Amino acid sequence: MDQDILIIHQHRLMLDMLEMGLKKQLPQLNIATQLSIDTAQTTQETKLVLIDIEQLNKVSFRNLGPLVNRHPGARIVVLGSHARPEVLLARGVHTVIDLNHSLDDTVKRVESILAGRGSGLMVCKEFEQSSSSIFDCLSERERLVLRELCCGQKSVNIATKLDISPQTVHSYVSRICTKLNVETRQESVFLGMRHFEALQAM
Known part of the structure; x- marks a missing residue:
């Protein structure tokens, strides 16, 4: 089934709250969730994929390829902190958002990405690396x-x-x-x- 937003996470509290916030503020969108990356060969029409960084760390980001193939054209947004977020951008991720922002700020950023604006990094100052x-x-x-x-x-x-x-x-x-x-x-x-x-x- 096609969807506007797919959220992939294993019920971390912050991501559960983000999911509820998106469904509340964007009721017109079809928002789906998965516990892990689906490696099926068929493709899905998806505008935005939000994925918990823990899902990627398990395989050193090598599952980004299958994720992109499964959802061609989707913007991939990684949620969580990483010492070198630029590496994720180099591998085709659209945006990296750490979870130290307020829920409202994160929801607004997701909305702007859906509207075709805002890419790159959204990290707190203490996590930024020169x-x-x-x-x-x-x-x-x-x-x-x-x-x-x-x-x-x-x-x-x-x-x-x-x-x-x-x-x-x-x-x-x-x-x-x-x-x-x-x-x-x-x-x-x-x-x-x-x-x-x-x-x-x-």
């Missing part, structure tokens, strides 16, 4: 390689510029992905470009 600290885990050489990737350089060009082999560049890229907790070169470039000013300043 852009530069995202890349603190990288060595100077790794940051240099990432900067070159963000500028559109290919491995062969980076190797020539740094006087190293292309295989060494690939090793750097692999370490960058591991340290930034992303799975692909493209995701690391997404993070680098999103915070390019901070990356350049380091």
